[in-house]
Amino acid sequence: MNNEIKEKSITMVEEAIFQLNKYSRYRFKDNLLRFLKRMAGRKLPPKDRINWPTALLANALMAYYKNNLNLEISLVIKHALIKYYQRYIKSRQKFLYLDNALSGLCLIDLHQTTKDERFKEMLDELAVYLKRHSVDSNGSLPYRQNQHNLHIYADGIGMICPFLCKYGYTYGDEAAINLAVKQIQNFCRNGMDGRTGLPYHGFDFKSQTKHGIIGWGRALGWLMMGMVDSLVYLDKANPNYDEIKQNFRRLVDKVEAYQREDGYYPWQLPAREGPFDTSATAMILYAIARGLENDILIGIHRSRLLKGRDALAKAVTDGNVINCLAECGGFGIYPQKYDAFPWSLGPALSLFAINLKEMEG
Numbered sequence: 001m002n003n004e005i006k007e008k009s010i011t012m013v014e015e016a017i018f019q020l021n022k023y024s025r026y027r028f029k030d031n032l033l034r035f036l037k038r039m040a041g042r043k044l045p046p047k048d049r050i051n052w053p054t055a056l057l058a059n060a061l062m063a064y065y066k067n068n069l070n071l072e073i074s075l076v077i078k079h080a081l082i083k084y085y086q087r088y089i090k091s092r093q094k095f096l097y098l099d100n101a102l103s104g105l106c107l108i109d110l111h112q113t114t115k116d117e118r119f120k121e122m123l124d125e126l127a128v129y130l131k132r133h134s135v136d137s138n139g140s141l142p143y144r145q146n147q148h149n150l151h152i153y154a155d156g157i158g159m160i161c162p163f164l165c166k167y168g169y170t171y172g173d174e175a176a177i178n179l180a181v182k183q184i185q186n187f188c189r190n191g192m193d194g195r196t197g198l199p200y201h202g203f204d205f206k207s208q209t210k211h212g213i214i215g216w217g218r219a220l221g222w223l224m225m226g227m228v229d230s231l232v233y234l235d236k237a238n239p240n241y242d243e244i245k246q247n248f249r250r251l252v253d254k255v256e257a258y259q260r261e262d263g264y265y266p267w268q269l270p271a272r273e274g275p276f277d278t279s280a281t282a283m284i285l286y287a288i289a290r291g292l293e294n295d296i297l298i299g300i301h302r303s304r305l306l307k308g309r310d311a312l313a314k315a316v317t318d319g320n321v322i323n324c325l326a327e328c329g330g331f332g333i334y335p336q337k338y339d340a341f342p343w344s345l346g347p348a349l350s351l352f353a354i355n356l357k358e359m360e361g
Contacts, residue, residue: 005309005352008316012349013064013073015319016057017080019342050088050095052159055102056346058084062106063353081110089118095129098141098156104163105229108170127167127176130160138205140186151211151331153202157187158222158283162229169233180230181240187223188247197254198269199223201331211331215269218325220255221283221347224248228290245296252297255284256304263311267325267334275338277325278315281308282347289354312348321348 058081065077085107104126111119133141136150141160143153161180168177191203193214201212201219212219227248234241258269264276265284285308291297292305315321317340324344326337 005313008313008319009064009349009352010073011319012316012321012345012352013061013077013319016061016342016345016349017076019345020054020057020061020080020084049091049093050100050103051097052099052102052155053342053346054084055099055106055159056350057342058103058106060346060349060353062109063350066109067353078113081106082114082116085110085119085122089122095126098130098133098143099159101126101130101163102159105166108163108166112170123167123171126163127173130164131175131179136205138186138190139182140205141183143202150204150206151202152187152191152205153222154187154191154199154216154219155222157183157226158224158229159226161226162233165230165233169235177234177238181234181238181244184227184230184244184247185240188244196270197250201328213268213332213334215258216328216334217265217267217269217277217280218283218328218343220251220265220269221280221287224251224255224287225283225290225347227251228287228294228296231296232290232294248291249297252288252291252301256288256301259304259308263307263309265308267336275325275336276323277338277344278312278321279324279341279344279347282312282321282344282351285309285312286347286351286354289351293354309351312351315344316348319345321345 061077061081065074068074104123107119107123111123130141134145135141136152140152141156142150143156161183164176164180167173168180186205187199190205191199191210193200196214198215199219200210200214201216203210227244231241231245231248234244255269258272259265260272260276264278265281266272267275267277267280285305288297288301288305292299292302312321315323320340321344322340323338324341326335326339326341328334
C-alpha cells in the first residue's frame with residue numbers, strides 16, 4: 001500500500017498544481033458574469049484571489065515539498081507556489097476574509113526558503129488584518145464581518161489559529177500566539193456538545209446559542225487541524241499548552257469511536273448509516289498524523305490512522321479524491337452532493353506527505 005500511496009501522491013501533486021491555478025484565477029466567463037450582475041444592480045463582493053480551497057492545496061504542496069526526496073518534483077512545486085503568491089501580490093488586493101489566513105501557513109515556509117521580502121510584507125499585512133479584525137465580547141473572531149452577526153465557526157479555528165501560532169513562533173510575535181490561543185479556548189468552552197463531546201458547527205457567545213449540527217465531519221476536521229497545528233508551534237511552557245493538548249487528546253478519543261469499519265468517517269459522525277466523506281476523513285486523519293508526528297498523541301492511534309489512510313488511497317482517482325461532500329452554505333446547510341473538491345485533495349495529500357520519507361526509505 002505504501003508504494004501505491006507514493007505513486008498516487010505524484011498524480012495528486014500534479015492535480016493540486018493544476019487546481020491551484022484554476023481556483024485562484026478569474027476566467028473570462030467569471031468576469032463577464034460579474035459584469036452582468038453589476039449592470040443588473042447587484043452588489044458584488046471583491047474578488048477573493050487567495051481563498052481557503054487554494055490555501056489547502058498550497059499547504060499540501062508545501063508539505064510534499066518539505067518531505068519528498070525528488071529534486072525535480074520539488075522544483076516544480078516551488079515554482080508553482082511562488083507563481084501563486086506573486087499573482088496575489090501583483091493584484092494589489094487587500095485581505096478580505098478571515099480564511100485568507102490559511103494561505104499564510106505555506107507562505108511562511110516560502111519566505112524562509114526564498115528570503116523574498118515581498119512575502120514577509122504580505123505575512124505582516126495578514127497578521128495586522130487579523131489583529132485589527134472585529135471580535136465578539138469574548139474575544140472571538142466572527143467568521144464574516146459583512147454578515148453583521150457574531151457567529152463563530154469551527155472552520156475558523158483551522159483556518160486562522162495555525163497561521164497565528166506559526167507566525168508568532170517564526171517572527172517572535174507573542175500577540176499573534178495569544179490571539180490564536182484565545183480562539184481555541186473559546187471554542188472548546190462554548191462550541192461543544194456536553195453529552196457527546198463533539199462540536200457544534202459554531203456558536204454565538206452573546207446569545208449563548210450553539211448552531212448547526214453536532215459532529216459535522218468537516219467541523220471536526222477544521223477544529224482538530226487548528227488545534228494540532230497550533231500546538232506544534234506553541235511553546236510547551238505556555239500556560240495554555242496543556243489545556244489545549246488535553247482537549248485535543250480527548251477529542252481524538254471521541255472521534256475515533258465513529259470511524260467506520262472501512263476506515264472512512266461519516267459526513268456527520270453520528271450518522272453511521274449515511275454517506276462517508278473523504279474531506280472529513282482526510283482532515284481528521286491528518287490531524288491525528290500530525291499529533292503522532294509531534295508526540296502530542298501516543299502510538300495507540302496509529303492502527304486506526306493507517307486504516308483510514310489506506311481507505312483514502314482507494315478514493316484517489318486521476319489525482320483527485322472522490323466522494324467529498326460539497327461546500328457548506330452555512331449553519332445547517334450541507335448539500336448532499338459528493339464529488340472531487342480541493343478540500344479533500346489538499347488534506348489527503350498533506351496526510352500522505354507526512355510519512356513520505358518513511359515510504360521512500
